Amino acid sequence: MELQEKLISSFMVMENLGKVDLDSSIHDIRTKAMASFEKEGFPTKKDEEWKYTSLKSVLNHDYSVFPKEESDIEFKDVKKYFLHEIESYKVVFVDGIYSSYLSETTHDGFDICLMSSVLKKPQYQLVLDNYFNKIAQNNNSLTDLNTAFTIEGAYIHIGKNKILPKPIQIVNFYTGGEKDILLQPRNLIIVGENSHVEIIERHQSLSNNTVLTNAVTEVFAGKRAIVDYYKIQNDRENASLIDSTFVQQKESSIASVNTFSFGGKLTRNNVEFFHEGERIESHINGISILDKKQHVDNHTLMHHKSPNCESFELYKGIYDDASTGVFNGKVIVNREAQKTNAFQQNNNILIGDKATINSKPQLEIFADDVKCSHGCTIGQLDESALFYMQSRGIPTKEAKALLLYAFGNEVVEKIKIPELKTRITKLIANKLNVKLGFDM
Amino acid sequence: MSKYTEDDLREELATQEYEYGFYTDIESDTFPKGLNEDIVRAISKKKNEPEWMTEWRLEAFRIWEGMKEPDWANVNYPKPDFQNIAYYSAPKSVDPNKTLDDVDPDLIAMYKKLGISTDEQKKMNNVAMDIVVDSVSVATTFKATLAEKGILFMPISEAIQQHPDLVKKYMGTVVPKTDNFYAALNSAVFTDGSFCYIPKGVKCPMELSTYFRINEGGTGQFERTLLIADEGSYVSYLEGCTAPSRDENQLHAAVVELIAMDDAEIKYSTVQNWYPGDKNGKGGVFNFVTKRGICHDSSKISWTQVETGSAVTWKYPSCILKGDNSVGEFYSIAVTNNYQQADTGTKMIHLGKNSKSTIISKGISAGKSQNSYRGLVQIGSRAENARNFSQCDSLLMGNKCGAHTFPYIESKNKSAKIEHEATTSKIGEDQLFYCNQRGIETEKAIALIVNGFSKDVLNKLPMEFAVEAQKLLEISLEGSVG
Numbered sequence: 001m002e003l004q005e006k007l008i009s010s011f012m013v014m015e016n017l018g019k020v021d022l023d024s025s026i027h028d029i030r031t032k033a034m035a036s037f038e039k040e041g042f043p044t045k046k047d048e049e050w051k052y053t054s055l056k057s058v059l060n061h062d063y064s065v066f067p068k069e070e071s072d073i074e075f076k077d078v079k080k081y082f083l084h085e086i087e088s089y090k091v092v093f094v095d096g097i098y099s100s101y102l103s104e105t106t107h108d109g110f111d112i113c114l115m116s117s118v119l120k121k122p123q124y125q126l127v128l129d130n131y132f133n134k135i136a137q138n139n140n141s142l143t144d145l146n147t148a149f150t151i152e153g154a155y156i157h158i159g160k161n162k163i164l165p166k167p168i169q170i171v172n173f174y175t176g177g178e179k180d181i182l183l184q185p186r187n188l189i190i191v192g193e194n195s196h197v198e199i200i201e202r203h204q205s206l207s208n209n210t211v212l213t214n215a216v217t218e219v220f221a222g223k224r225a226i227v228d229y230y231k232i233q234n235d236r237e238n239a240s241l242i243d244s245t246f247v248q249q250k251e252s253s254i255a256s257v258n259t260f261s262f263g264g265k266l267t268r269n270n271v272e273f274f275h276e277g278e279r280i281e282s283h284i285n286g287i288s289i290l291d292k293k294q295h296v297d298n299h300t301l302m303h304h305k306s307p308n309c310e311s312f313e314l315y316k317g318i319y320d321d322a323s324t325g326v327f328n329g330k331v332i333v334n335r336e337a338q339k340t341n342a343f344q345q346n347n348n349i350l351i352g353d354k355a356t357i358n359s360k361p362q363l364e365i366f367a368d369d370v371k372c373s374h375g376c377t378i379g380q381l382d383e384s385a386l387f388y389m390q391s392r393g394i395p396t397k398e399a400k401a402l403l404l405y406a407f408g409n410e411v412v413e414k415i416k417i418p419e420l421k422t423r424i425t426k427l428i429a430n431k432l433n434v435k436l437g438f439d440m
Numbered sequence: 441m442s443k444y445t446e447d448d449l450r451e452e453l454a455t456q457e458y459e460y461g462f463y464t465d466i467e468s469d470t471f472p473k474g475l476n477e478d479i480v481r482a483i484s485k486k487k488n489e490p491e492w493m494t495e496w497r498l499e500a501f502r503i504w505e506g507m508k509e510p511d512w513a514n515v516n517y518p519k520p521d522f523q524n525i526a527y528y529s530a531p532k533s534v535d536p537n538k539t540l541d542d543v544d545p546d547l548i549a550m551y552k553k554l555g556i557s558t559d560e561q562k563k564m565n566n567v568a569m570d571i572v573v574d575s576v577s578v579a580t581t582f583k584a585t586l587a588e589k590g591i592l593f594m595p596i597s598e599a600i601q602q603h604p605d606l607v608k609k610y611m612g613t614v615v616p617k618t619d620n621f622y623a624a625l626n627s628a629v630f631t632d633g634s635f636c637y638i639p640k641g642v643k644c645p646m647e648l649s650t651y652f653r654i655n656e657g658g659t660g661q662f663e664r665t666l667l668i669a670d671e672g673s674y675v676s677y678l679e680g681c682t683a684p685s686r687d688e689n690q691l692h693a694a695v696v697e698l699i700a701m702d703d704a705e706i707k708y709s710t711v712q713n714w715y716p717g718d719k720n721g722k723g724g725v726f727n728f729v730t731k732r733g734i735c736h737d738s739s740k741i742s743w744t745q746v747e748t749g750s751a752v753t754w755k756y757p758s759c760i761l762k763g764d765n766s767v768g769e770f771y772s773i774a775v776t777n778n779y780q781q782a783d784t785g786t787k788m789i790h791l792g793k794n795s796k797s798t799i800i801s802k803g804i805s806a807g808k809s810q811n812s813y814r815g816l817v818q819i820g821s822r823a824e825n826a827r828n829f830s831q832c833d834s835l836l837m838g839n840k841c842g843a844h845t846f847p848y849i850e851s852k853n854k855s856a857k858i859e860h861e862a863t864t865s866k867i868g869e870d871q872l873f874y875c876n877q878r879g880i881e882t883e884k885a886i887a888l889i890v891n892g893f894s895k896d897v898l899n900k901l902p903m904e905f906a907v908e909a910q911k912l913l914e915i916s917l918e919g920s921v922g
Contacts, residue, residue, distance in 0.1 A: 048512070335839055350854035354821070359849040361860070368836035368866040378819075378851045378858035 003059050004041055008034070010065040011148055026119065026150070029133050033147035040141035049140075052326040052358040053297040058240045058266050061210050063182035065149070073175060073206070075102060081204045082169060085419045088200075089168040091154040095175055096183045098152060102171075110162055115153035115186055127157065131190055135246040135274060136218050143244050143270075146184045146216040153186035156199070160192040160222070167198035167417060172215075174239070176207025187217040189227075196226045198417060205239040217245045221253040223277070228256050228416055234263040234427055237292070244270040251277030258414065259286040260424055261296045262431045272301040273311065275337070280309040287316045287411045289404075289431045290323035291352070297326035302344075304337040313344040316408050322354035328362065329374065335366045344374035349381065349407060401434040474523045477501060480628050483527060487597050487631070490604060500617040500627030507621045513783040514812040514844055517752045520691045520726060527629045527662070585645070592637040593648055596664055599635035606637055611666055614697040614732045614760070622693040622728040622754075626662045630695070633663035638673040638704070647902050649678040665696040669704035669739075676707040676902055690715075690725045692750075698733030698741055702763065705740040706733065709901055710757075711909050714749035721779025721808070724751025731755065737763035737792070744900045746909040747774040747782060756814065758787035761795035761823075768797040771897040773909075776809030776841070785815035785846075790826040790856070799830035800896050805841035812844040817860070821852040828857070834864040835893055 011034050042059055043050040073094060082090070089112045092102035098114055105113045118124040136143050154170045172185055191197050205211050221227045233241060241264055247255050257271050273282045288296045302311045317325045327346045348357045361374040381403050389399035405428060412428070415421040429435060480501045484494040509519060586593050592603060600607050617627045638644055669675050692714065700706050708731075717724025727750035733741040743757040759768030770786040788797035797817065805811040813832045834843035845862045867889050875885035891898075901909050 338839070348851075350851060350856070353854060354852075355854060356850070356852045358851075359847075359860075361845075361847060361849075361862070363834075363845045363862060363864060364842070365834070365836065365844065365864045366839070366842045368839045368841070370836075370864060370866070372864040374845070374860075374862050376847070376849055376858070376860040378849065378856060380855060380857070 003061075003063060004038075006062075007065060007145065007149075008038055014066070014149070025125070026128060026132060030148050030150065033133075033144040037141050037144040037148060040144070043141060049299065049328070052324075052328075053266070053268055053295065055266075058212055061180040061212070063180045063210075063212060064178050065182055073099075073102075073173060078102070078173060078204070078206070081171060081173075081202060083167075083200055083417075083420055083423060085423075086417075087166045089164075089166060090171065091156075091168065092171045092173065093152065093185060094173045095177060095181065096152060096172075096185065099173075110159055110164075111155060111157040112168055113155050115155045115188060116151060118155045118188070119150070127188075127190070131188060131218065131220055134218070135220075135248045135272075136216055136244070140244065140270070142214055142242055143216055146186055146214050146244075149184045150186040151184075153188070155187070156189045156191075156197070158191045158195045158197055161194045162192070163196040164198065167200055167420075170199065170201045172203045172213065174203075174205045174207075174209075174211045174213075176205065176209040176211075178209075180210045181212075183211065183213045183215075185213070185215045187215070189217065189219045191219070191221050191225045191227050193222040194224045195222065198228045198230075200230045200232065200417075200420060202232045203235055203239070203241055203243075205236045208236060208238055210238045210240075212240045212242070214242045215244065217243075219245065219247040219255065221247065221249045221255045223250045223252055225250070225253045226255075227253070229258065230415065230417075230420060231257070231259045231269070232424075232427075233259065233261040233267055233269075233296075234431075236263065237265055239264050240266040242268045242270075245272070247271075247273045247282070249273065249275055249277070249280045249282065252279045253277075254281040254283075256283035256285065256414070258283075258411070259298065260427070261286065261288040261290070261298075262427055264294065264296075266295045266297075268297045268299065270299045270301075272303070274303050275305045275309050278306050278308045280306070282309070282311040283414070284311075284313045285315070285411045285414050287318075287408045287428075288325055289318045289320075289408070289428060290325060290355075291320040291431075292323060293321070294323045295326075296324075297328075299326075299328045300330065302329075302331045302342060304331070304333045304340045304342060306336065307338045307340070309337065310341040311343065314411060314414075315346045316411050317346075317348040317357065318404055318408065319348065319350050319352060319355035319357055321352040323352060324355070325357045327358075327376075328360045330362045330364070331372060331374070333363075333365045333367050333370050333372060338367050338369045340367060340370040340372065342370070342372040346374075346376045347407070348376075348378045349404065350378065351380075398434055401429070401432040404432055405429070473526045475501075475525070475527055475629065479527055483629055483631060487600070489597075489600055492604075492608065493600055496612070496617075497628050500624050501629075503617050504621065504624035504628055507624055509621050513754050513814070514810065514846070515752050515754060515781040515783050517726065517781070522625070525691060527631070589642050589645065590639040591642060591644055592635065594635055596630075596633045596635040596666060599666070603635075603637070606668065607635065607666065610668055610699055611664075611697070614699060614734045615695050615730050620730060623695050623730040626664060626693050626695045626730070630662045630664040633665045633694070634667075635665075636667045636675065636677065638669045638675045640670045641672040642670075643673065644675040647676045647678050661690070661692045661694070663694050665694070666699075667697070667706060667708070668699045669701060669706050671701045672703045673701075674705045677709070678902060679708070679710045692725055692727045692729070694729045694731075696729070696731040696757075698731075700733060700735050700739035700741050700766075702737045703739060704736075705742075707742045707902070708733070708744070708757070710743075710745040710747075711901075712745065712747045712749050712753075715751075716749050716776075716778065716780045717751040719778045719807075721751070724780070725749065726751060727753045727755060729755040731757035732760065732787075733758070733768075734760045735763055735766035735768060735792075735795075738765040739763060740767040740769070742767075742769040742771075742900070743786065744771045744897065745773070745784075746897070746901070747772065747784060750782075751780060753780075753782040753784055755784045756786055758789070759797065760789045760791065761797065761826075762791045763795075764792040765794045766792050767795070769900075770797075770799045770801070771900040772801045773804070773894050773897045774802070774811055774813075775804045776806070776811045778807040778809060780807075780809040782810070783812040783814055785813045785832075787816040787818070788828060789816075789818050789820070790823040790828070791820045793822070793824045794826070795823055796827045797829075799828070799832070801830075801832040802894055802897055803832070803834040803843055804837070804890065804893070805834065805843050806837040808840045810842045810844070812846060813862075814846040814848075816848040817850070817858060818848075819851040819853050819856040819858065823853050824855050826853060826856040826858075828859065830858075830860040832862045833893070834862075835890070836864065836866045 714725035803811040
């Protein structure tokens, strides 16, 4: 059975078996989203937004759609996937089901808890009405699919004037208990005025079975709020991820989304920013280091709707073997958004003989008093720099790795959590298959 | 003296009338409107074409019938009704034996009005002109000088008669009939255009030039240019276009094919100043052009264009860098005003080793216009050491216009180096202040800045055209260019 048909019938099963509350207000949203998905289907390469990424090989599996019972995993087995050097709040899901044993949630002063309880408990009705699926509607059929199957995910609601003492980790494990599984976590993050939050997100498969994750996250940053979002993507070879993050910012807020893609079979990142107020600052950063037949597609949209805002976008890519990288950065500046300063940069290094990079930095500008620029480069390592190091006794492999590390360092430097910075540096060294000769 | 501000400039831009909007009353021999196989056959017959050419057209027509109009470009316009266009229109006074002196005085007057009097060109500028008025070449000059060198420069309809081998061999090889909707349409109904062949090792002693002009109301212009530079030759080709004011939108769907054999160099310059429509966006020319060149080993094709006219422009002069060490260049200024829309750019397809390409694109948008750059740089897996540099800058005047960039960059080779940069800005208040401070009036300062902004491209135009291009920039953005 085609996956699309299976999803449609699964949706009906979900409704009939009473897995979800049919009277709740989000039932309407679900039904609409499902109808929209039914109409649009999965995107193909004919869609301009999916020109360089084919989902064929990923969709060609008989995925099971609903998570079964919770599987047991020991903390010691998965400790390495957490940023365990520091204290943190944790929201952990195993095969799509909340694991209370591995998690550390709170309701003390602010909510760090579960999407499922928000969907069920009436006191959250107002939150759902005001925030749920408000910015994720973008005519993207995969986002609609996620909306239709919203069951579980992280729910983070920080009120006014709170600086979180420690970062929040959202980790999704997949144990491989079932052969092929489709996971659709849905996160909702609301940060109030003047509050400050750091979030680290990771999807991790623990077996070599096929998994496809279609995740959607909505982030609302209030006035003067500071939100930093880090995404670590270092999954196994059979794990694919379609991750959509939507960020809405109010006046004078600062938000960043940082994506580190090192693993997985196919990864598609949609990062979309919408400005609702003046003097907003937005950052989108990313590094992709790929080899074998990996494919990473970074798709970003920076939509400037109000005056005096700034955005900075920096994506770096290193592509070995037959890996493929895609970058599509779109900046839209509305007529009202005067004095906008939008900056976008995409640098790529091709190392592999069969590696491919497709880059499409795109500007759509309707205001005149703006400074917008984008730059894109594709190149190789500097031969003379390599020779310089080799002539001083550094072996080729290490010399190359050092240069590549330096290339990506601009993005690593932007990480505000020191322990995370160290962790990412280690992951990069690991991926480049060298020990970089300095302390990390 | 009152202060000249950007608002004044905007005001001037809005009221700027199309200077060349006059209509020459020449009796035309026009076909009935509509398009079907009979019309295609009739065009072919009118041109007295051989059988293979008629078949070629019919095949293109059948392909066209099965195609859909593209709508991916960032432009909005009422789709032309292809059955409401007359596909053939020739001035009746044409006589193939006529020399330049016998040309219809009305026509001569028309060119004079445009400031391109043929006699003057002939005497002063050392430019050979093949003038195309509504699809039929009226006069061809300097033929003798060119013939001495073995250079063939003639209307394509003559070339089909006189040099069928060359036409048969090369036509449709760079832009196939199946390439796109407008190329297919052009292949079926093209009425005239230029044909040029430069023999091996010949350096063309003068700039070759053609003027196109759409004259008859309700007719489409479908010209076809085929330019072949054989091994080691060089040619610089100029193309200029103007059309009189008309209320209905006129369609222009041309095809230009360039072939640069080993070690050859082609420089192709265009100044396009067709009627852009009035300030309410009424009328104007639809310009849907397919231009492409193929570069063999160590050859070079250089496109330079100044686009100031047309209501809708859809044009991507491209280079297929097939040969090793081949070079492609694209220099463009696109100015849009009022309700003009331009979606223009280039494609650089790198297939050969050490192929190089440079793209410099400058867009200036004013009024309520939309100006887009759309470009593709593609590096094939065998294009070792391919190199590309692209720069596209946009200048916005007023907050009702838009500037867009859609660059596609695709690399399949690890030794390729590609750089792309784009900026969008307006004339900075600080820049103006700097000039004012040094005693330069605002008007002069704006002129200075716009001039400096376009300089990179203007410098690439041959002398004969640089002056005219400057003039056209003035017309489009009067007050801003000194």
